[in-house]
Amino acid sequence: xxxxxxxxxxxxxxxxxxxxxxxxxxxxxxxxxxxxxxxxxxxxxxxxxxxxxxxxxxxxxxxxxxxxxxxxxxxxxxxxxxxxxxxxxxxxxxxxxxxxxxxxxxxxxxxxxxxxxxxxxxxxxxxxxxxxxxxxxxxxxxxxxxxxxxxxxxxxxxxxxxxxxxxxxxxxxxxxxxxxxxxxxxxxxxxxxxxxxxxxxxxxxxxxxxxxxxxxxxxxxxxxxxxxxxxxxxxxxxxxxxxxxxxxxxxxxxxxxxxxx
Ligand code: CUA
Numbered sequence: 001x002x003x004x005x006x007x008x009x010x011x012x013x014x015x016x017x018x019x020x021x022x023x024x025x026x027x028x029x030x031x032x033x034x035x036x037x038x039x040x041x042x043x044x045x046x047x048x049x050x051x052x053x054x055x056x057x058x059x060x061x062x063x064x065x066x067x068x069x070x071x072x073x074x075x076x077x078x079x080x081x082x083x084x085x086x087x088x089x090x091x092x093x094x095x096x097x098x099x100x101x102x103x104x105x106x107x108x109x110x111x112x113x114x115x116x117x118x119x120x121x122x123x124x125x126x127x128x129x130x131x132x133x134x135x136x137x138x139x140x141x142x143x144x145x146x147x148x149x150x151x152x153x154x155x156x157x158x159x160x161x162x163x164x165x166x167x168x169x170x171x172x173x174x175x176x177x178x179x180x181x182x183x184x185x186x187x188x189x190x191x192x193x194x195x196x197x198x199x200x201x202x203x204x205x206x207x208x209x210x211x212x213x214x215x216x217x218x219x220x221x222x223x224x225x226x227x228x229x230x231x232x233x234x235x236x237x238x239x240x241x242x243x244x245x246x247x248x249x250x251x252x253x254x255x256x257x258x259x260x261x
Contacts, residue, residue: 068135069134177242209228
């Protein structure tokens with residue numbers, strides 16, 4: 001006859017060992033597969049402003065706010081190989097936060113901040129999706145992390161004019177705001193459109209819209225670089241702090257290097 005107590009002890013031992021080995025596997029995955037464990041952090045209060053911070057020694061802090069029906073920030077640029085600490089908060093209801101192709105899978109729960117650490121080893125555009133039904137606009141919730149290769153980006157920046165010099169205050173601004181790293185003033189190709197003979201030109205945008213490059217468009221392009229991007233160019237322009245008066249000077253300078261009127 002089987003001793004019932006002995007059998008019970010055995011069952012307890014086997015199931016205990018099973019639970020422990022599962023736990024050990026989770027820790028192993030965390031340590032070796034760079035699968036940061038999603039954590040609910042308590043030392044950071046829920047926030048309502050999404051932003052990318054840091055950058056020193058290739059380490060970033062990326063705060064996302066999920067709200068009906070978008071993620072903030074909508075778009076960030078991160079160099080390949082950077083370690084990114086993602087903090088997620090919600091401004092309203094519960095949202096999901098998933099980056100397909102990675103191990104990032106978080107929930108934005110009201111009143112909490114969720115955290116995951118990731119390292120992007122491959123350049124590309126990583127889309128963020130909401131995977132928790134949150135209302136009528138749920139399917140519109142998305143954001144992108146552009147992971148770029150700084151060496152490639154830099155070689156593109158190398159295509160910048162050195163011989164074109166002007167004393168125009170608008171030109172000086174383009175210089176100090178580093179616009180010239182991507183936009184030439186002599187027609188040479190770059191990461192962004194050349195400014196030469198750009199003013200007044202008709203351009204086709206990525207969404208098919210044809211617009212005329214006028215003062216209003218230039219102003220919008222500086223303030224919201226991703227709003228309307230010219231076809232055949234990548235939406236990589238950062239948002240810069242340029243005042244309205246400075247934009248006026250830049251526009252005045254652009255008119256001096258050729259217009260299409
Ligand atoms: Cu947010 Cu679905």
